[in-house]
Amino acid sequence: MCLIYKACLNLQSGSGGALCSTECRSSPVCKFITYLLDSYCTLSFYLSSACCKEPSTPPSPLWAVSYPQQTVVECLHLFLKPHLPALLASVKHQLTGLKSSAGVVMFNLRQVQMYQLSRLLHDYHRELYNHFEEHEICPSLYAAPWFLTLFASQFPLGFVSRIFDFVFAQGTEVIFKVALCLLSSHEGEIVECDGFESIVDYLKTTLPNLTQTQMEQTIAKVMEMDISKQLHTYEVEYHVLQDEMIEAGPLPDDSDRLDKLEKTNTQLKKQNMDLLEKLQAARQKIQTLETSVENFLSRESKMKHTIRSLEQERAAHQKTIERMRSCLPPDALTDVEMTQIKTGPNGKAKTAAKKP
Incomplete structure (x- = not known):
């Protein structure tokens, strides 16, 4: 207009x-x-x-x-x-x-339209809707210029003139149809974008560059689509949600909210300091335990080395004994065994008890 x-x-x-x-x-x-x-x-x-x-x-x-x-x-x-x-x-x-209320009316109308478009994506293209929600992309980031200018700000002039024809014939419902068809036809490419910047850049630069075939396909889909009942339902749903928010009561004053936030912040800071002290004490204890474990491991290693040395020395002594035994005559070997029998545990010879 x-x-x-x-x-x-x-x-x-x-x-x-x-x-x-x-x-x-x-x-x-x-x-x-x-x-x-x-x-x-x-x-x-x-x-x-x-x-x-x-x-x-x-x-x-x-x-x-x-x-x-x-x-x-x-x-x-x-x-x-x-x-x-x-x-x-x-x-x-x-x-x-x-003039006095145009800004408020347009703002409310735009909010309703963005909610309706979001609900359409939720119901008809759930994967695309979840992808937008995952990257925190709301319809107002990319669809607001479409509704404000009837796609004239970004799309080819020939495509815009066709949209104007439909708007004059069917009303603003056509804007939702065109937006939904454009998003659905590029759903695969949009889902492949893995970041906020890449998605927004694709919606603002790549998507508007339509070929003649894509324009004709979009117009054909728009002519076949009927979403009037859904739009009415979503509009009523939006107003019901707004009424429920109003009935829930006004939000507390900013000063009260600020005081509560400051108190909560003070408590969190105190808890944070306590946790830092406990963490420091736990780290010192862990360091002490690690030092003790290292000392025990070092002592264990030394003891294992000593045991291996003693075992080697014992084996050498046993070999020496065996060689010495092999060199002694049988009579002398018998006397040695008798001497070992008479020797006590402390290595001293037992004294025979005198008979009365």
């Missing part, structure tokens, strides 16, 4: 045959209006009647390419001239009446 309003103001400022200045005719507004009118046969036929002496059939839809731009704008002015006063009066009246 804003573009049409500006275009009407530009057209109404003309006089005589020169309806717009050269600067106005080269402005994006005039070019955009001229492009949008390519699909309307009524104006095409009117242009043909104005430029041809004996028009028989309406000209080609691409009439804006066949005729000078000044002629197109003049015919547009002639076509809209009877309706301009009522149109401008209605627009001015609405702007005057809504």
